[in-house]
Amino acid sequence: LALEILSNIRVVLIHTTHPGNIGAAARAMKTMGLLQLRLVTPKYFPHDEATARAAGATVILGNAQVYATFADAVADCGLVLGVSARSRTIAWPQWDARGAGRHIISAAQNAQVALVFGSERVGLSNEDIDHCHGLVQIPANPEYASLNLAAAVQVLAYEIRMAALEVAGVETTAPPEHVPADAQDIERFYEHLRQTLVDVEFLDPENPRQLMRRVRRLFNRALPDTMELNILRGMLAAVDAKNAKSR
Amino acid sequence: LALEILSNIRVVLIHTTHPGNIGAAARAMKTMGLLQLRLVTPKYFPHDEATARAAGATVILGNAQVYATFADAVADCGLVLGVSARSRTIAWPQWDARGAGRHIISAAQNAQVALVFGSERVGLSNEDIDHCHGLVQIPANPEYASLNLAAAVQVLAYEIRMAALEVAGVETTAPPEHVPADAQDIERFYEHLRQTLVDVEFLDPENPRQLMRRVRRLFNRALPDTMELNILRGMLAAVDAKNAKSR
Numbered sequence: 001l002a003l004e005i006l007s008n009i010r011v012v013l014i015h016t017t018h019p020g021n022i023g024a025a026a027r028a029m030k031t032m033g034l035l036q037l038r039l040v041t042p043k044y045f046p047h048d049e050a051t052a053r054a055a056g057a058t059v060i061l062g063n064a065q066v067y068a069t070f071a072d073a074v075a076d077c078g079l080v081l082g083v084s085a086r087s088r089t090i091a092w093p094q095w096d097a098r099g100a101g102r103h104i105i106s107a108a109q110n111a112q113v114a115l116v117f118g119s120e121r122v123g124l125s126n127e128d129i130d131h132c133h134g135l136v137q138i139p140a141n142p143e144y145a146s147l148n149l150a151a152a153v154q155v156l157a158y159e160i161r162m163a164a165l166e167v168a169g170v171e172t173t174a175p176p177e178h179v180p181a182d183a184q185d186i187e188r189f190y191e192h193l194r195q196t197l198v199d200v201e202f203l204d205p206e207n208p209r210q211l212m213r214r215v216r217r218l219f220n221r222a223l224p225d226t227m228e229l230n231i232l233r234g235m236l237a238a239v240d241a242k243n244a245k246s247r
Numbered sequence: 248l249a250l251e252i253l254s255n256i257r258v259v260l261i262h263t264t265h266p267g268n269i270g271a272a273a274r275a276m277k278t279m280g281l282l283q284l285r286l287v288t289p290k291y292f293p294h295d296e297a298t299a300r301a302a303g304a305t306v307i308l309g310n311a312q313v314y315a316t317f318a319d320a321v322a323d324c325g326l327v328l329g330v331s332a333r334s335r336t337i338a339w340p341q342w343d344a345r346g347a348g349r350h351i352i353s354a355a356q357n358a359q360v361a362l363v364f365g366s367e368r369v370g371l372s373n374e375d376i377d378h379c380h381g382l383v384q385i386p387a388n389p390e391y392a393s394l395n396l397a398a399a400v401q402v403l404a405y406e407i408r409m410a411a412l413e414v415a416g417v418e419t420t421a422p423p424e425h426v427p428a429d430a431q432d433i434e435r436f437y438e439h440l441r442q443t444l445v446d447v448e449f450l451d452p453e454n455p456r457q458l459m460r461r462v463r464r465l466f467n468r469a470l471p472d473t474m475e476l477n478i479l480r481g482m483l484a485a486v487d488a489k490n491a492k493s494r
Contacts, residue, residue, distance in 0.1 A: 024395060024398075027393075027394075027395060027398075028394070028395070028398055030388060030391045031387045031388055031391055031392060031393060031394045031398070032387065032388060033388040033390075055393065055395070056391050056393055057391065096419040097405070098409070098419075138405070139405075139408060139409065139412060139419040140278045140279065140408075141277060141278055141279060141280040141408075143280075144277045144278055144303050144304065145278060146274075146278060146302065146303055147274075147275070147278045147401070148271060148274060148275070148302070148397075148401075150395075150398065151271075151274075151275055151278070151397065151398060151401040154394070154395075154398040154401055154402060155401060155402060155405050158344070158385070158386075158402050158405075161386060161387075161388075162345070162386065165386060172343040172345075172386040
């Protein structure tokens with residue numbers, strides 16, 4: 001899987017207050033293949049709670065670098081995007097989460113990219129935003145748009161991975177290992193079913209109404225495979241046998 | 248915003264062990280406009296930790312309904328999708344998170360839909376999956392695919408909201424409130440800049456090389472608006488004035 005491009009992307013957390021959120025952010029990153037975490041003046045780090053919430057992603061905490069200023073943390077990055085819940089008065093280039101994922105993957109072909117998250121309480125300051133080339137917003141419920149920090153990291157890391165998979169041409173929905181039976185086999189089943197229904201006097205051949213049409217609509221939605229058809233025809237054969245005896 | 252369709256979608260959590268995860272899931276739901284939470288045999292509920300992690304979404308916990316069995320929790324739902332990290336041996340209809348969001352919004356036009364999450368440790372059991380019409384997978388890092396429960400809820404709630412916005416035709420990237428200046432104004436600026444650069448003897452008109460072309464490429468990427476052009480031309484005018492005095 002050609003996702004090495006993800007190694008050109010850093011997640012930068014500014015002034016994080018709750019160490020648990022740092023750990024949960026690390027876990028969110030690792031589930032999407034982002035491994036580089038940078039912390040600017042975290043309130044507590046390292047911290048037991050960060051380690052606990054990181055679960056299987058403690059290696060990211062171990063490799064995390066701590067910086068004294070935002071500028072230091074992004075010094076080597078060619079694209080710096082800040083995640084912001086609020087709309088800003090000054091018109092800054094802006095992406096939604098999906099657009100940001102694609103933009104980041106495109107830029108990461110040629111440069112290191114930083115995706116920056118402000119503190120839990122106040123988000124990014126205007127001074128922070130001066131260091132950003134653009135802002136990212138997650139489309140959220142306007143009545144309550146307050147995603148937890150690690151949840152926001154999860155959504156954006158997910159969109160970055162999805163964009164990388166798109167570029168790599170990877171199909172994320174596994175084609176179901178389900179091969180519908182041939183139409184002629186399905187027709188034989190319908191004919192068998194029709195005959196059995198006549199035999200058990202459920203279907204009146206003089207007045208069939210819409211019954212078989214409804215049955216077709218149902219099974220055509222389900223697209224039975226050969227094994228399923230065999231099961232269905234087995235059921236019918238059992239009914240036929242029972243019926244033959246009782247005659 | 249015509250997103251009432253979201254009210255036809257329930258999130259169902261099965262055997263949740265950590266009450267904090269229930270609260271965090273409620274918060275994740277509310278940020279995306281999903282309000283109906285159903286709990287099947289939660290280990291602890293209600294619980295202080297759930298309330299704390301719900302932050303501004305405690306109303307969802309207050310309205311959450313608790314059920315004794317999976318079947319009871321989804322009894323009124325026409326579509327039941329289970330979220331599963333593992334691939335299953337039996338071929339069940341399967342969607343990735345994005346496809347699931349679209350499928351759910353489509354089904355929610357006509358039916359109540361349940362999106363079901365298993366417990367933190369073991370996920371959904373095979374018996375649980377028998378009650379599902381299909382499975383949903385979040386494309387994750389195969390080396391560590393273990394999303395936190397609330398993080399998985401966040402990603403899927405986000406994809407459901409994105410699908411609802413798609414159907415509603417809502418543009419999620421706000422068009423930047425940035426109106427590029429007219430080409431003729433930009434041309435005047437280039438001419439002004441060229442003249443100033445000649446005056447300050449940075450540009451040799453006999454041997455201009457690629458300078459102005461490079462300048463154009465830079466400013467065309469930035470697409471200055473009228474106010475920015477005025478600032479730039481103000482700078483040039485100041486340079487011109489200084490230069491005129493020093494002659």
